[in-house]
Amino acid sequence: MAILGNTRICPFREDSALIKKIDYKEYKFLKKFITEQGKIIPAHVTGVSAKYQRLITNEIKKARVLALLPFAVDPRYN
Amino acid sequence: MNYYETVYIIHPALQEGRLNDIVTKIHNKLEKLKGEILYIDNWGKKKLSYQIDKQKYGTYILCQYSLNCQDIKDISQELELNPNILRYLTTKINEPDIKEGSNKLEISKVVETENNKFSNKDKQDINKEENNKSIIHDKKIDKKDEIDKN
Numbered sequence: 001m002a003i004l005g006n007t008r009i010c011p012f013r014e015d016s017a018l019i020k021k022i023d024y025k026e027y028k029f030l031k032k033f034i035t036e037q038g039k040i041i042p043a044h045v046t047g048v049s050a051k052y053q054r055l056i057t058n059e060i061k062k063a064r065v066l067a068l069l070p071f072a073v074d075p076r077y078n
Numbered sequence: 079m080n081y082y083e084t085v086y087i088i089h090p091a092l093q094e095g096r097l098n099d100i101v102t103k104i105h106n107k108l109e110k111l112k113g114e115i116l117y118i119d120n121w122g123k124k125k126l127s128y129q130i131d132k133q134k135y136g137t138y139i140l141c142q143y144s145l146n147c148q149d150i151k152d153i154s155q156e157l158e159l160n161p162n163i164l165r166y167l168t169t170k171i172n173e174p175d176i177k178e179g180s181n182k183l184e185i186s187k188v189v190e191t192e193n194n195k196f197s198n199k200d201k202q203d204i205n206k207e208e209n210n211k212s213i214i215h216d217k218k219i220d221k222k223d224e225i226d227k228n
């Protein structure tokens with residue numbers, strides 16, 4: 001379900017060079033798709049299409065195992 | 079022969095000579111199993127986003143190689159039994175994803191990255207503790223507070 005008035009274009013369709021950046025080693029690029037608490041932002045907020053949202057979630061979960069991204073962050077202490 | 083890559087984290091207290099010993103152990107085992115090493119890289123000492131075995135820092139190493147599919151268990155077993163290696167992750171890759179670079183690794187100095195240096199927040203906290211100690215010397219400090227700080 002899309003929110004009324006939210007017309008965002010998928011960033012991976014505008015720039016096809018960004019598709020190579022979907023990798024667990026590129027944690028600085030993947031930081032744009034998580035919140036301050038470390039949660040994954042849903043697709044109907046960012047405007048990413050379903051196929052690339054699936055690739056992003058798998059890579060974020062791999063990066064969490066290697067301690068490149070956090071599992072959970074308490075915003076009160078940081 | 080399929081193409082794989084591993085990233086593993088080593089305990090931060092090991093430097094130079096001992097680091098090379100661990101890396102050469104894994105290379106010798108790879109060559110015994112008739113595999114080829116294609117790319118090695120050392121990312122240096124980084125700060126972890128959460129503590130692993132009560133350690134806050136760790137050195138990352140990336141390795142790309144080719145192997146038979148039946149020999150992966152032997153390498154992952156060696157990475158798991160070594161107590162100096164904190165974590166590892168192996169994935170399968172395609173041929174065009176292999177990077178171009180050096181084949182051998184020689185660690186001579188500690189690589190400083192952005193996260194290795196102390197941030198300004200740590201310096202301010204240290205100054206606050208010193209200031210508080212000079213003010214509080216008249217009061218009696220409970221033993222519980224000292225244990226909680228440390």
